[in-house]
Amino acid sequence: MRKLAPVLALAFILTGANCTASDFDSPVVKRWTKMEKNDKGEMKEVKYMTIDGIMVHEEDPTIQPQPPIVTPGPAPEGDVITAAPSDAIVLFDGTNLDQWTATDGTPTKWILKDGAMQPTSDSGYIQSKAEFGSCQLHVEFATPANVEGDGQGRGNSGVFLMGEYEVQVLDNYNNTTYPDGQCAALYGRMPPMVNACRKPGEWQSYDIIFHRPHFKDGRVTKRATFTVFHNGILVHDKVELTGGTGWEGGNSISEYVAHGDKGPLKFQDHGNPVSFRNVWIRELED
Numbered sequence: 001m002r003k004l005a006p007v008l009a010l011a012f013i014l015t016g017a018n019c020t021a022s023d024f025d026s027p028v029v030k031r032w033t034k035m036e037k038n039d040k041g042e043m044k045e046v047k048y049m050t051i052d053g054i055m056v057h058e059e060d061p062t063i064q065p066q067p068p069i070v071t072p073g074p075a076p077e078g079d080v081i082t083a084a085p086s087d088a089i090v091l092f093d094g095t096n097l098d099q100w101t102a103t104d105g106t107p108t109k110w111i112l113k114d115g116a117m118q119p120t121s122d123s124g125y126i127q128s129k130a131e132f133g134s135c136q137l138h139v140e141f142a143t144p145a146n147v148e149g150d151g152q153g154r155g156n157s158g159v160f161l162m163g164e165y166e167v168q169v170l171d172n173y174n175n176t177t178y179p180d181g182q183c184a185a186l187y188g189r190m191p192p193m194v195n196a197c198r199k200p201g202e203w204q205s206y207d208i209i210f211h212r213p214h215f216k217d218g219r220v221t222k223r224a225t226f227t228v229f230h231n232g233i234l235v236h237d238k239v240e241l242t243g244g245t246g247w248e249g250g251n252s253i254s255e256y257v258a259h260g261d262k263g264p265l266k267f268q269d270h271g272n273p274v275s276f277r278n279v280w281i282r283e284l285e286d
């Protein structure tokens with residue numbers, strides 16, 4: 001019993017302490033800024049950031065290797081990939097957008113097309129009216145069959161858990177980009193273990209097990225975790241999300257910003273007509 005006292009005292013100190021991103025042992029994050037000329041010749045402050053010594057959005061494969069390509073098995077023809085189970089909340093079954101709005105609560109400009117939903121020009125993000133925390137999410141998507149652009153400009157969209165944390169959607173079939181921003185990356189934070197993309201125009205799936213982050217006094221005390229299957233292939237195995245996934249320039253990414261226990265599911269309008277269908281969710285215990 002006597003031996004427990006120092007342990008309990010230490011536990012009290014640890015739980016009583018304020019916890020910041022830097023209170024976690026890993027990763028080691030370094031941030032700095034530099035004044036640089038932009039495209040218009042104006043001097044602007046540019047943010048840089050390394051995570052465990054690797055620059056955010058590092059493109060050099062000798063520093064941040066490209067995830068190996070794994071070819072998934074064929075998707076079932078003429079039907080959804082995984083139909084909703086009996087206890088799922090079906091957010092989109094291909095017939096209407098009743099459960100969705102624009103991010104300001106007004107009607108969405110996304111359109112229904114062949115049983116899928118798709119952004120139109122300048123339609124903005126779409127979000128679910130219902131809000132969720134920890135969950136199992138299934139979503140199917142197809143990047144445009146008509147291939148245009150390259151890098152981040154080809155079939156870019158995104159699946160945002162709680163409206164915040166992006167699992168990237170991108171056409172990375174014969175298209176390379178920085179690994180922490182390729183299809184199925186936790187954007188800016190973690191590349192997928194493998195590149196499991198199907199061809200442009202083919203239906204693909206994400207199955208995501210997400211546990212929400214926890215905050216206390218405005219600071220993160222428990223980070224979010226992601227387990228993600230892309231086309232049935234494991235690409236994130238209970239990965240702890242080390243911070244936010246918001247773009248902060250070419251080499252920096254956002255940190256956690258405290259929020260509530262639930263948030264909407266969002267899909268990104270990145271200017272490419274990426275289609276989504278068969279969206280269902282099962283709420284999980286934290």
Ligand code: MG
Nearest residue numbers: 156157158169
């Ligand atoms: Mg995106």
